[in-house]
Amino acid sequence: GENVEQHPSTLSVQEGDSAVIKCTYSDSASNYFPWYKQELGKRPQLIIDIRSNVGEKKDQRIAVTLNKTAKHFSLHITETQPEDSAVYFCAASKHNNDMRFGAGTRLTVKP
Amino acid sequence: EAEVAQSPRYKITEKSQAVAFWCDPISGHATLYWYRQILGQGPELLVQFQDESVVDDSQLPKDRFSAERLKGVDSTLKIQPAELGDSAMYLCASSLGTSGGETQYFGPGTRLLVL
Numbered sequence: 001g002e003n004v005e006q007h008p009s010t011l012s013v014q015e016g017d018s019a020v021i022k023c024t025y026s027d028s029a030s031n032y033f034p035w036y037k038q039e040l041g042k043r044p045q046l047i048i049d050i051r052s053n054v055g056e057k058k059d060q061r062i063a064v065t066l067n068k069t070a071k072h073f074s075l076h077i078t079e080t081q082p083e084d085s086a087v088y089f090c091a092a093s094k095h096n097n098d099m100r101f102g103a104g105t106r107l108t109v110k111p
Numbered sequence: 112e113a114e115v116a117q118s119p120r121y122k123i124t125e126k127s128q129a130v131a132f133w134c135d136p137i138s139g140h141a142t143l144y145w146y147r148q149i150l151g152q153g154p155e156l157l158v159q160f161q162d163e164s165v166v167d168d169s170q171l172p173k174d175r176f177s178a179e180r181l182k183g184v185d186s187t188l189k190i191q192p193a194e195l196g197d198s199a200m201y202l203c204a205s206s207l208g209t210s211g212g213e214t215q216y217f218g219p220g221t222r223l224l225v226l
Binding site: 031051072100 | 214
């Protein structure tokens with residue numbers, strides 16, 4: 001089955017700096033790659049997603065890149081703010097929506 | 112904006128007892144998922160429904176866990192008997208269909224503590 005690995009497990013950056021989180025997946029049939037943000041005690045919320053027919057997608061300060069050949073995708077957050085502090089999860093799914101999540105990255109943005 | 116509803120939000124039980132969790136997906140969403148999230152880890156799929164039918168329950172510990180979605184709308188996840196290792200967050204999610212690449216919307220979760 002699909003295996004999603006996520007790095008780093010923790011990330012601390014200074015406010016205003018950029019943050020990058022990387023994920024790899026094992027199943028070449030995976031075609032949908034969402035990123036979720038989970039604040040303490042709250043539900044995971046979708047922040048951005050990318051499909052396998054696209055290499056990059058951007059939404060304001062957040063961008064995601066996908067390298068299908070290498071089977072890895074990354075989340076980029078620019079101009080980080082303290083409210084970006086949360087746990088971020090990557091995921092990969094196939095045509096049947098069988099979604100596998102990474103272990104998560106705890107991002108801390110220091111003011 | 113419509114959201115996935117879950118109850119209870121918190122549940123404390125003793126081992127060997129039975130517990131049940133309820134989920135109401137976003138109206139019109141055909142697909143419903145139950146996930147278990149152990150502290151410090153990502154969600155793991157337990158069971159996936161398409162309308163009232165189970166699509167995937169390969170990761171569901173069927174000796175103690177059961178799930179149903181009788182009318183294809185809301186769903187119940189049951190654990191009987193609960194074990195200490197079942198302590199986790201149980202998340203429900205829903206998506207519009209199963210055509211692939213469907214955004215899954217999560218509920219607030221039920222945090223279970225088994226003593």
